[in-house]
Amino acid sequence: MPATIRDVAQRAGVGLATVSRVLNNSPLVSPSTRERVQAAIAELNFTPNPTARRLSLGKTLTIAVITPFFTRPAFVERLRGVESVLAESQYDLVLYNVETPEKRDIYFREVPRRQRADGVLIISLAPRDEDLPRLADSPVPIVLVDANHPSLTMLNRVITDDEEGGRQATAHLIGLGHRRIAYLSDAFETPFNFTASFDRYKGYRRALEAAGIPFRPEWHRWGPHSRAEARRLAQELLTLPERPTAVFAASDTQAMGVLEAARDLGLRVPEDVSVVGYDDIEIAEYLGLTTMRQSLFESGRRGMELLLAMMERRLSDPVCEVMNAQLVIRATTAPPPDIP
Amino acid sequence: MPATIRDVAQRAGVGLATVSRVLNNSPLVSPSTRERVQAAIAELNFTPNPTARRLSLGKTLTIAVITPFFTRPAFVERLRGVESVLAESQYDLVLYNVETPEKRDIYFREVPRRQRADGVLIISLAPRDEDLPRLADSPVPIVLVDANHPSLTMLNRVITDDEEGGRQATAHLIGLGHRRIAYLSDAFETPFNFTASFDRYKGYRRALEAAGIPFRPEWHRWGPHSRAEARRLAQELLTLPERPTAVFAASDTQAMGVLEAARDLGLRVPEDVSVVGYDDIEIAEYLGLTTMRQSLFESGRRGMELLLAMMERRLSDPVCEVMNAQLVIRATTAPPPDIP
DNA sequence: TGCTATCCTGAAACCGGTTCCAGCAAGCTC
DNA sequence: GAGCTTGCTGGAACCGGTTTCAGGATAGCA
Numbered sequence: 230m231p232a233t234i235r236d237v238a239q240r241a242g243v244g245l246a247t248v249s250r251v252l253n254n255s256p257l258v259s260p261s262t263r264e265r266v267q268a269a270i271a272e273l274n275f276t277p278n279p280t281a282r283r284l285s286l287g288k289t290l291t292i293a294v295i296t297p298f299f300t301r302p303a304f305v306e307r308l309r310g311v312e313s314v315l316a317e318s319q320y321d322l323v324l325y326n327v328e329t330p331e332k333r334d335i336y337f338r339e340v341p342r343r344q345r346a347d348g349v350l351i352i353s354l355a356p357r358d359e360d361l362p363r364l365a366d367s368p369v370p371i372v373l374v375d376a377n378h379p380s381l382t383m384l385n386r387v388i389t390d391d392e393e394g395g396r397q398a399t400a401h402l403i404g405l406g407h408r409r410i411a412y413l414s415d416a417f418e419t420p421f422n423f424t425a426s427f428d429r430y431k432g433y434r435r436a437l438e439a440a441g442i443p444f445r446p447e448w449h450r451w452g453p454h455s456r457a458e459a460r461r462l463a464q465e466l467l468t469l470p471e472r473p474t475a476v477f478a479a480s481d482t483q484a485m486g487v488l489e490a491a492r493d494l495g496l497r498v499p500e501d502v503s504v505v506g507y508d509d510i511e512i513a514e515y516l517g518l519t520t521m522r523q524s525l526f527e528s529g530r531r532g533m534e535l536l537l538a539m540m541e542r543r544l545s546d547p548v549c550e551v552m553n554a555q556l557v558i559r560a561t562t563a564p565p566p567d568i569p
Numbered sequence: 570m571p572a573t574i575r576d577v578a579q580r581a582g583v584g585l586a587t588v589s590r591v592l593n594n595s596p597l598v599s600p601s602t603r604e605r606v607q608a609a610i611a612e613l614n615f616t617p618n619p620t621a622r623r624l625s626l627g628k629t630l631t632i633a634v635i636t637p638f639f640t641r642p643a644f645v646e647r648l649r650g651v652e653s654v655l656a657e658s659q660y661d662l663v664l665y666n667v668e669t670p671e672k673r674d675i676y677f678r679e680v681p682r683r684q685r686a687d688g689v690l691i692i693s694l695a696p697r698d699e700d701l702p703r704l705a706d707s708p709v710p711i712v713l714v715d716a717n718h719p720s721l722t723m724l725n726r727v728i729t730d731d732e733e734g735g736r737q738a739t740a741h742l743i744g745l746g747h748r749r750i751a752y753l754s755d756a757f758e759t760p761f762n763f764t765a766s767f768d769r770y771k772g773y774r775r776a777l778e779a780a781g782i783p784f785r786p787e788w789h790r791w792g793p794h795s796r797a798e799a800r801r802l803a804q805e806l807l808t809l810p811e812r813p814t815a816v817f818a819a820s821d822t823q824a825m826g827v828l829e830a831a832r833d834l835g836l837r838v839p840e841d842v843s844v845v846g847y848d849d850i851e852i853a854e855y856l857g858l859t860t861m862r863q864s865l866f867e868s869g870r871r872g873m874e875l876l877l878a879m880m881e882r883r884l885s886d887p888v889c890e891v892m893n894a895q896l897v898i899r900a901t902t903a904p905p906p907d908i909p
Numbered sequence: 910t911g912c913t914a915t916c917c918t919g920a921a922a923c924c925g926g927t928t929c930c931a932g933c934a935a936g937c938t939c
Numbered sequence: 940g941a942g943c944t945t946g947c948t949g950g951a952a953c954c955g956g957t958t959t960c961a962g963g964a965t966a967g968c969a
Binding site for chain 1: 917924925926928929
């Protein structure tokens with residue numbers, strides 16, 4: 230049995246309250262008493278029981294992080310940013326991994342309670358409308374990272390401007406001379422409410438429009454988020470009678486599927502077809518993939534900083550910080566081939 | 570302020586103990602009373618305070634996971650396995666991310682205390698000898714995943730047989746006819762005490778020996794674990810006067826560096842040089858990389874199962890479960906070129 | 910009708926801290 | 940030397956649950 234504060238008090242011949250004061254560096258302890266208590270603490274190898282502390286303080290000293298942790302490399306990178314801030318703090322990081330919509334709903338309902346956590350950080354998961362009132366009135370501060378939804382204005386969040394990113398990626402291709410530009414993405418309506426695909430799509434449409442290029446519905450393909458699925462979709466795209474000369478993929482993982490499809494079909498990248506991805510995950514550099522770099526780590530870091538600020542009441546109105554994505558030009562984009 | 574068990578008791582016109590019994594499904598409550606209490610719980614939207622529960626039960630209902638979380642893709646996969654088991658349990662997962670040796674030492678010292686966690690799972694970090702006695706006598710059950718060290722016999726762990734894996738990878742190359750086989754790895758002595766590189770090296774040596782191929786020290790290169798560093802090392806290897814015809818890399822990440830180096834030097838893979846990696850991370854399939862598949866997810870899952878078994882006293886003697894790696898032959902290995 | 914066994918209930922102690930508040934001793938003022 | 944601060948200390952209440960234990964109500968039985 231570990232020593233308790235009572236054991237220490239007895240050993241040092243003082244009252245409980247005094248030991249507690251020493252532990253909390255209260256100035257209301259005389260140097261000689263402090264020394265005696267510290268000696269007793271050392272002798273008994275005493276460490277305060279965090280659970281008792283939490284109960285007494287009425288705080289959990291815990292931050293809950295809800296994230297679809299593993300389904301995409303980008304989430305892990307955001308989580309790293311979150312952790313980097315938390316490591317310096319007194320808070321523990323409790324991880325709630327969401328792999329199904331059911332899990333998400335359960336966690337959204339149960340985690341943001343004062344008894345569970347002092348703050349909740351939600352990564353890349355947009356709440357459903359019916360969850361909103363509860364989250365907005367939550368007794369616990371909440372920050373969303375990478376959940377861009379029009380109805381979220383009452384919640385604190387850090388987002389990247391996916392529409393602008395989609396626009397830039399597309400504009401890059403247009404600037405190179407492409408006019409047959411396909412877009413390959415996730416479905417817009419997913420059980421997880423991911424909004425990135427749709428926002429990037431809006432940017433894609435906007436860039437086309439600005440350049441006077443008509444949108445061709447058959448050049449937009451979507452499916453579950455995986456390399457294999459993207460490969461299949463890209464094969465369809467690249468065997469169309471009127472073949473796109475460039476593909477903008479909504480993620481690097483999907484861009485890899487496009488590269489595979491091109492390889493399957495004997496098409497050279499970038500000579501025959503250009504490819505742009507999104508995220509700039511680690512592997513993108515190796516592949517020479519032109520892509521949109523998101524500040525993934527940074528967004529997690531910033532989200533956590535916001536949350537800590539809220540918890541310390543240093544923040545009143547809902548804040549929405551926008552981080553910008555940045556085009557990274559590598560070797561998978563070039564002017565389109567001459568087409569008769 | 571959230572409702573407490575006392576509020577519920579008052580509302581239902583019963584004593585505290587009865588409410589507690591209802592919460593814990595004790596059979597010692599009459600149906601009518603139970604119903605009244607449940608009604609009160611619903612009306613007050615009451616949830617029991619986990620902190621108070623923990624203090625009262627003398628359990629933390631928490632599992633601590635210490636991991637060098639983000640430095641390699643393989644860790645994340647193991648963590649997924651851990652989480653998959655924990656999600657079904659009543660335990661929270663508290664994450665301690667180790668990015669420096671100092672952090673590791675702090676966590677090894679502070680986390681395995683009864684007041685902090687009911688169980689500790691350590692991924693891919695071998696304790697230093699001086700930590701061993703404390704860990705072995707820890708009041709809290711501990712399981713190590715992927716920490717293979719001769720002095721760890723008194724600790725529960727799940728390991729993969731890295732020596733055998735290294736042997737198999739090398740034997741595969743020998744079987745193809747290679748006799749000039751290089752090994753590219755991390756340094757054997759690292760601040761984190763990773764042992765995989767050295768164990769795989771031992772397997773490499775053993776396979777060479779079994780085939781009567783002398784070991785050539787200049788064909789073993791090592792450096793920090795990164796693609797860029799591996800690329801540099803591989804460039805050295807592949808420009809030696811007597812050039813190896815195959816490179817066995819201690820991880821897929823490093824194998825990618827080797828592929829880059831080959832590309833830099835205009836060497837074809839596998840025609841001019843064969844490459845074998847280790848881990849079978851997701852990207853390996855995309856690259857067509859021949860590699861050793863580790864049961865990463867499975868090892869995490871198994872480790873967590875072991876830990877839960879220990880916590881329930883279903884386990885007495887230290888257990889060491891060995892998982893086997895498995896050769897996955899893809900497109901980066903072939904017989905060596907004819908050499909004069 | 911009286912006695913016991915069974916079932917259910919609630920008061921109180923407990924987990925291990927923090928903090929309020931009363932009180933004591935020493936030092937200061939007049 | 941009486942009266943007041945000031946500085947330090949410890950008893951006790953409190954956080955919100957669980958669990959022990961004593962006892963009351965009811966049913967069963969003689």
